Amino acid sequence: MASSLSARGLTSQLFPRPSTAFLTTTSPRFTAAPALIAPSVSQCLNSRTSFSTSAPQSAKGAPGGKSRRKGEAPRDPKIVNMLKQFALLSPRRIPPPLRMARNRHLRHWTIHRAWLLFRRKERERREGELMRQYQGMYAACEELRLTDGPGSREQGYLYRVAMEKKGVYGHNGFPIEYTRPQTESPAREPWNHDWKR
DSSP: OHHHHHHHHHHHHHSOOOOGGGGOOSOTTOOOOGGGSOOOHHHHHHOSSTTOOSOOOOOSSSGGGOOOOTTOOOOOHHHHHHHHHHHHTSTTTSOOOOOOOHHHHHHHHHHHHHHHHHHHHHHHHHHHHHHHHHHHHHHHHHHHHHSBOSTTOOBTHHHHHHHHOTTTTSTTOOOGGGGSOOOSSOOSSSOOTTOOO
């Protein structure tokens, strides 16, 4: 209950009720005021304060209405993407909880449980198929390991040859995953097209 009260208080601070001058409309069915509409993601990103109720000021000469202070460096695209994700998950963007009658809630719960049951059956079927394939490969490798080699070759020769993977990646080749260092995030410039030997 305390969290709902604090959320209501926060909503009243973020979106104050407009005066009656804003509510003059021609259609009787339209009751929403422009000041009550939640700000978009770009407005949240462009605003300097996290709880600003006013729209961001746009520069006259800036393309797309984006304002930049003098001497301020452009933002990193990774930071902008991260801020967009956080803006979508902010409490202002989360819809209110569903308020349903008892029978409607029962129907909703039944459909939800049926969907979860379907997903669990699909997951178990997929895991069973992968386990069957893995056990088939394991049995084949064990058969190769216990089989005598051709001619005077010793036992396990076919298994060792199969595990060498010669020629799988081409002549004197290696997996493409080893062509660049393994990093936690992709490079800022994926490929240097201007590089010359």
